[in-house]
Amino acid sequence: MTGSDSSQTQNRFPAGRLAFPHRDLTGIGQLERHEIFYLLDQAEQWVELNRQSAKHAGLLGGMTIINAFFENSTRTLLSFEIAGKRLGADVVNMHAAQSSVKKGETLIDTAITLNAMRADAIVIRHGSSGATQLIADKVDCPVLNAGDGQHEHPTQALLDALALRHKLKERGESGEDFTGMTITICGDILHSRVARSNILCLQALGAKVRVCAPPALVPSGIEAVGVEVFHNFDAALSGTDVVMMLRLQSERMSGQFIPSEREYHHLYGLTKARLQSAAPDAIVMHPGPMNRGVEIDSEVADLLDRSIITQQVEMGVAIRMACLDILTRSARGVEGWV
Amino acid sequence: MKQLRPLIITNGTIVTPKGMTEGAIRVENGVIAAVGSGIAAQDGDETFDAGGKLIAPGLVDLGVFAINKPAFHFGGITRAALMPDQSPPLDYPSRVNFIAKSGKPDLWVHPLAAATSGLAGSQLAEIALMKEAGARGVATGRGWIADSGVMLRLLQYAAMLDLVVVAHAEDGSLVGEAAATAGEIATRLGLPSAPAEAEALALARDIALAEMSGARVHFRQVTTARGFDLIREAKARGVNVTCGITPAHFMLSDLATADFRTFTRLSPPLRCEADRQAARVAIGDGTVDVISSGHDPCGPEGKRLPFADAESGMAGAATLLALTLGLVRDEVIDTPRALELLSTNPAKLLGAGAGALVTGNEADIAVIDPDAPWFVDRTKMEATSDNTPFDRQGVQGRVKALFKGGVKI
Structure with a gap:
């Protein structure tokens, strides 16, 4: 990012407030306009990185990200996996057929299980609207919504x-x-x-x-x-x-x-x-x-x-990197992100 | 337990269908012997001082899905009509007989017989035998009967037996798997939804069938402006229909679902604010006949799920009285009308000799402090379950003493 870009970023959110005060990203509906700008601006650096041959940033080294997908997905799952890996995190994918979750273990038990494994971020896709929020309420780490029912796919x-x-x-x-x-x-x-x-x-x-x-x-x-x-x-x-x-x-x-x-x-x-x-x-x-x-x-x-259909896919990785970066800043002790 | 000594409840405001009077009420052998201002204790009477509070009929809760005695007693409920949606369903005389005796002596449970075998909506259940076994009405259950031919024959049969038919007013094919009422909130939340008109469609059909058959039909919950209009119009034409509502639908709109809180997942689902306002008007103008709790406790297994996957229903027995008295404070209705909605009308529909403080009725009496403030607290709720959408809400009105058949509970 250039210097002028970052000054614009600063101008976009009210002084004295956090650029992104949310622990989770459950939907666009929770975001203010300046927070959307912040996420987009932050993604730009990853667009740059992803276009280089060495695409690795060690920001999230040692952290564990769980992609818990209760609904089939190829591209979103892949995109989140690549994003996590390029940031240096250990990425684990969990595929769970939704039917087995409905029949047996409740979604909350699954969430508690994931939480007990000390994930540093959990990415959820689920077939029911509001499922991400439900999990976010029960775990201690940031939760990213990768699509919940017919609700949101931020x-x-x-x-x-x-x-x-x-x-x-x-x-x-x-x-x-x-x-x-x-x-x-x-x-x-x-x-x-x-x-x-x-x-x-x-x-x-x-x-x-x-x-x-x-x-x-x-x-x-x-x-x-x-x-x-x-x-x-x-x-x-x-x-x-x-x-x-x-x-x-x-x-x-x-x-x-x-x-x-x-x-x-x-x-x-x-x-x-x-x-x-x-x-x-x-x-x-x-x-x-x-x-x-x-x-x-x-x-x-x-x-x-x-x-710009292919570009959309390209930007997907950058956006997900930005989201993972921002949501784990507090845990990583980045200055100013308590 | 039978009443042994005559009882006199003194120093209270008696709520009767005709209004409120200062006075006392005397009970002998479980039956109200005298009501009014000139009543004095006789030798050997047990005396209960109402402390200047309301002396009201015990509540008759029409259409509950489970019995939790402590919650019912906390809420002043002395009789409850149990829906046939049990496991197994109340579609067999022996089950009805068992249920009819299950709450005695301190809570009388009036079973509602399943209209159709297994509540499947296709084959009529043995309604006459179930009536003899103690059923006080017939109910279609949580769902409606899709087949109009079956519904007509059911109504004709129930009319012959003079049993009220408690019907669910939602067109099942329009509702499908919906978890919410179609509108802005459901759209924002991405919840499967059905138009509110599903209620009016079901009502229109069943009113026509009620008119043809001459049956007494009670729609357990009417929740939309269109629905109230249909009931109003049918009553004006002399059709024998009545309708009820639960506090959720006059207290809450679909806005309450906006955080996916599954305790607000109800059947029928919460409606838009305009419908909530229409419900309050309909309660005020006499269109609504019954306010019931719809008591439907549901454990965490059914509620700690994503909204659309959660079970519908709320625990309501403990909060029914206080939330209805809220309508009195809001000047929607007066106190006698509140007790008419909570006790007199449902007792009448069930053919139970109770629900009003008149001579000859069963002495089911609640002494109520209508102003006593308390907080709804689900962690303290006297029920096997705590699924109330009114958690942490401040309410007023609390039962100070409850008598069933003249015996203090």
Whole structure:
């Protein structure tokens, strides 16, 4: 980080207060705008490091991080594992089929077990909303939410913001925040924790957020969160600077929420032709994994100048490094982080 | 235990359906012998000085899921109607008979017979035999009966037997696995939710069926503005329906769930603030007939889970009276109306000769200090479980003495 960057960082939070006063990261909803900025700014140094051939920082040497994933995940788990390892921590992954947890040991017993093993940070993914908070209340170490049910997935929203900021800077725009921008999130909003976290994060950074989906996939009362709801994708795209597509879970495809993939693609698939409705040079994002040909066409996903889908993955590691660094500072005795 | 000596409770304000009067109440052989201002103790009477407090009928708690005698006695409850959702369900005469005797002598439990075998909603249970075994009503249980044909035949049969049908008003197919009411809070929390209209849909159907069958239908919990409108309109047309509510739904809205606290996971789920306000109006204007505790204790195994995975229900017997008296202080209702909601109306629905301090009724009497302040403290709660959403809340109103059939508990 350059000197000017850090002075900006300092200006962003009120004097006399901690830059990041939380022990856990359970959701974007708990964060103030300046705290989001702080996390993003702190991640920049790790973006730099990750682009070098020697990607190791020994900051968390000797610490143990447990990735407790009660729900299947490949990329998020990998991203957290890499982040922890690059910071020098010992990373252990725990896969637990959710059904066995439901039947036998309670989630709280699992949490107490992890706690007894003296983890220095626990990363939780769980299929039930609020599970991370439940665990955070019972353990002594920082807890990071890697996705809880349909509630929040805060690191995803932060990495999306960081990827977007990088793209804007690359284009010569300031990219500091997203004031004046219109961002459309399209897809299964109802079941999406990514959408919820992103709505909160993007709004905190100044963007106007639209959501677009068939009515059955729009959660009731979402307008109260401050978004504009669209059912017509072309109308939603009009004037949109960033299009964020969500993965359509195939298990929702059985005629319960939408009739078929084909029909969904017809109405809500992001095609090259449809992208014309958006603002010129509109940026395309997707949290992955993509269903090519369902919610997004390959020729859009692979547009080098428009799609930042791979950059999102890259930023994921940096954001998770920043989160692990910041949340363990108190335990590491970093000056000023009691 | 039978009452041996006649008892006179003096120096109190007697709460009767007609209002409040200063005076005394005399009890002989477990039955109220005289009520009023001119009553004096006779030779050999045992005397209890009410100390200027309220003398009220013991509470009749309609639709509880478990019996915890200490909690019920703490809350002034002398009779409770037990829901059939037991393990195994109350769908067999011998089980009903056992339950009917289980609380005597100091707490009378009135079993509600399962409407359908195993509460599965498809085959009618042996309701007439269960009535003979002591059932005071029929209940659909925690869920609603999805099949309208079964529900109609149930209501016709219950009408023939003159048993009240206690129904759950939520359209099951709309509710599904929902843990919350659809709206901003559920959306922010990412909880599976169902629209509040699930209640109105269920009510509309069952009111129509009640009208066709002539059955007495009591909706155990009505919680939405639309629901109260349907009840109001049905009553105005002369349909034989009544409805109840628990303190949770007039005290709390879905905002209380915002920290994923599973003690606020209820069935039906907490509603929006506008519905809570509508509930208070409906209690005030007479639309609501019964306030019950919905007592449903649940141990940590069921509650120390993520919100959507947790069991629904709250322990409520100990707090029912104090929270209802809160409505009196808020000037939603007056004291006689509070006791009508807590005692008189539920006793009437169950056909129990109690619930009002009139001559000839069972001497189930609570001496209540309506102003005595206390804190709800779940660590001290007199129950096998402590799942109250009102922990640490300051309340007023406490039972000073409780008599069942003229015998002090």
